[in-house]
Amino acid sequence: MSSQRTSWALSADVKALRIGFIGAGRLGQALAWSLDQAGLKVVAVSSTLEAHTRALADPIEACVCMSTQAVADACDLVFVTTPDSVIGPTCESLKWRAGQAVVHCSGVTEVRELAHAFEQGASIGGFHPMQTFGDPHAAVQSLPGCTITVEAEEPELMQSLLSLVEHLRCVPNRLPAGMRGRYHAAAGYTSQFINALFYQAVRLWQTWGATEEEALRALLPLAQGTLSSIQTAGVARGMPGPVSRGDLYSIDKHLTAIAPMGPEMLGFYRTLCMTTVNLAQQAGGIDEAKAQQFATLLNAQGH
Ligand SMILES: NC(=O)c1ccc[n+]([C@@H]2O[C@H](COP(=O)([O-])OP(=O)(O)OC[C@H]3O[C@@H](n4cnc5c(N)ncnc54)[C@H](OP(=O)(O)O)[C@@H]3O)[C@@H](O)[C@H]2O)c1
Structure with missing residues (x-):
């Protein structure tokens, strides 16, 4: 036009x-x-x-x-x-x-x-x-x-x-x-996809008998802390969690614990975790060699 x-x-x-x-x-x-x-x-x-x-x-x-x-x-x-x-x-x-x-x-x-x-x-x-x-x-x-x-x-x-x-x-x-397709999809990541992430976390809490309400009481302040951190330091440098510290041990434990919940949940965890590996590298929290170790762990079929 x-x-x-x-x-x-x-x-x-x-x-x-x-x-x-x-x-x-x-x-x-x-x-x-x-x-x-x-x-x-x-x-x-x-x-x-x-x-x-x-x-x-x-x-x-x-x-x-x-x-x-x-x-x-x-x-x-x-x-x-x-x-x-x-x-x-x-x-x-x-x-x-x-x-x-x-x-x-x-x-x-x-x-x-x-x-x-x-x-x-x-x-x-x-x-x-x-x-x-x-x-x-x-x-x-x-x-x-x-x-x-x-x-x-x-x-x-x-x-x-x-x-x-x-x-x-x-x-x-x-x-x-x-x-507009991309613009609208982008908005979805920071609105309804947050619900999808909470759904996964609440499902894990429910495995030991906790209610959604109990899970949210504990998890919402964590999410709010992450939002403040993103606001202050940006997407990569504002990312908390074990990957940002190069902690392979914790991720190995997570994979072992989530595997019995089924391939869909494990696959979603692996995809999210790999994205955080890229962010940790961008932020300078881990080097190329460590990123490779994470990739190997996340792609391993043993879990
Ligand atoms: N809701 C949101 O959160 C939101 C946020 C951002 C953008 N938008 C955008 O805003 C626009 C409207 O969304 P909405 O949520 O307000 O929808 P909505 O509540 O369903 O309202 C749409 C209105 O359009 C009227 N309508 C339907 N066909 C019509 C026609 N042929 N001629 C005249 N009026 C007609 C309907 O009439 P009657 O009620 O009289 O039947 C209804 O009142 C959409 O483009 C949406 O993407 C919505």
């Missing part, structure tokens, strides 16, 4: 923009209310169920419920906050025009899903808050301080999106086009 167009001519003052929402779900409600509270003009909303449309509109004085096409017609900036699977079809079902911008809030869907609007002259972009929107009221409280990832080929729209981020008291992050 060309980046030469400057059809987005309203960037100077985002407070003058008429902003609309298509999709009044968890994120749509929280973002619309947050923008309203920040002094921006949220004027129109459309959604599938009237109750949800009203739920978004009612707390905002100037916001009117209307048809989806009417939102597109009435607004300078339209957020498509439907589920990801219908962002493209929703965009394609509508008529857009030059001088307006259409933006989605997905982390994983590429901005080119909005190509239909671009072809009709509109500017298109992405505006992804890195936050979980369960209860929209709670999300309004937790949004300030979060990172919002913005994407737009047109510099004028990028400026407007950055200005919105500032009004929301959030931290901007720019993402180039085509990177």
